[in-house]
Amino acid sequence: xxxxxIIPITIIILAGGKSSRIGLNKDKGKMKLMGVxxxxxxxxxITIIEGFYKNxxxxxxxxxxxxxxxxxxxxxYPGKGPIGGIFTGLQASKTLYNLVIGCDMPFINPKLxxxxxxxxxxxxxxxxxxxxxxxxxxxAIYSKNCLEIMENNIKMGKLSVRCIFPFxxxxxxxxEEIKRYDPSxxxxxxxxxxxxxxxxxxxxxxxxxxxx
Numbered sequence: 332x333x334x335x336x337i338i339p340i341t342i343i344i345l346a347g348g349k350s351s352r353i354g355l356n357k358d359k360g361k362m363k364l365m366g367v368x369x370x371x372x373x374x375x376x377i378t379i380i381e382g383f384y385k386n387x388x389x390x391x392x393x394x395x396x397x398x399x400x401x402x403x404x405x406x407x408y409p410g411k412g413p414i415g416g417i418f419t420g421l422q423a424s425k426t427l428y429n430l431v432i433g434c435d436m437p438f439i440n441p442k443l444x445x446x447x448x449x450x451x452x453x454x455x456x457x458x459x460x461x462x463x464x465x466x467x468x469x470x471a472i473y474s475k476n477c478l479e480i481m482e483n484n485i486k487m488g489k490l491s492v493r494c495i496f497p498f499x500x501x502x503x504x505x506x507e508e509i510k511r512y513d514p515s516x517x518x519x520x521x522x523x524x525x526x527x528x529x530x531x532x533x534x535x536x537x538x539x540x541x542x543x
Contacts (some may be wrong), residue, residue, distance in 0.1 A: 332419070337381070337382040337453060338382075338428055338451060339426045339427070339428070340376075340383070340387075340426055340428045340429060340430055340472070341387050341388070341389055341390045341420075341424040341425065341426045341428075341429045341430070342374075342377055342383070342387055342429075342430050342432065342447065342529065343388075343389045343390075343391060343392050343416075343417070343420030343424065343429050343430065343431045343432070344360075344361040344370060344373055344374070344387065344388060344389070344391070344431075344432050344433075344434050345392070345413060345416040345417070345431065345432070345433050345434060345469060346358065346359070346370055346388050346390050346391060346396075346397065346434040347391055347392045347393070347406060347416055348394030352395060352455050357447070358392065358393065358396045358397075359522070360390075360392065360396075360397070360419070360434035360435070360436060360524075361396065361397075362465055362528070363446075363447060364437055364522075364528070364531055364532065364535060365532065365535050365536075369435055369437055369522065370390070370434045370436075371457055372436065372437040373432055373433075373434055373436060373439060373459060374518070376434065376438075376439040376440075377430070377439060377441065377444065380441050380444060380445055383430075384464055384537055385478060388400070388401070388402065388520075389402045389403075389404060389415040389420050389423050389424060390402065390404070390434075391404050391405075391406065391417075391419045391420045391423075392401075392404045392405070392424070392434075392534060393405060402418065402423070403417050404423045406419050407419045407422060408485050410447055411485050411491050412492055413433075413468065413487060414484065414491070414492050414495075415485060415490075416489050417431050417445070417473060417481065417487060417492065418481045418482060421473060421477065421478050422478065423486040424475070426453055426475050427475055428472055428473075428474050429472065429473050429475075429526075430444065430448075430471075430472050431446075431468075431470075431472070431473055432468070432469065432470055433469040433473055433521055433523040435521045435523070436469065436470060436518070436519070436520065436521045436522075437520070437522070437531060437535070438454060438517040438518060438520050438531075438534065438538075439470065439518050440512050440518045440533075442512040442513075443512040443513045443518055444457075446470075446504070446508070446511075446512055446535075447459070447471075447472055447478065447504055450502055450504065451472060452502065453500075454500050454501060454502040455473070455474050455476045455477055455499035455500045455501065456471060456472060456473045456474065456477060456496075456500075456501050456502070457472040457501075457502045457504060458471045458472075458496070458501055458502070458503055458504065459471065459503075459504045459507055459509055459518075459519070460503045460504065460506065461505070461506035461509055461516060461519075462506065466492075466493055466496075467518075467519050468492035468493065470519055472519055475509070476499065478500060479497065480494055480495045480498045481541060482523055492513045500537075502511070517534065520534070
């Protein structure tokens, strides 16, 4: 990335989710995939990109669960799901633009993120979309311009992130664009169930073998 064109961006990692559906009594971000915490997998993938550094990371989650990380913020509106976490991260951020990633997405493609950043162009949000209209709001870029509509929706109980889209200037990254960098859409693989974790381990083994 051309250093003169780097846009200041904060990384916001949502780490408030439990692993109850997987059947493990621990925070999802601290689950280990091939020996590495899920949250650290996400951080390592993102900080490969020039201009992103580990000091620029905000974690939204329980402070007592992530004592080794510098900037951890608990939900301003607890129990409101991803939109509450995104809102909290945006409030805490010092930059206009922010990359939001779920802590359970271990296969984020740095080249895709780089492409998304290049397409900010004064949009309020940059959202990947694939499979005939499926949005990926937890692998997306949001500006602080989203804060007001997010808070309004939270207070009204409209907790789907996509409910903010009609009120904002959105850049959709379409499937054709995504597949230039991530043909298998593995960036959006997230771990919710025990079977997902098993699939992630197998996928990780295959990726390591292919890179040998």
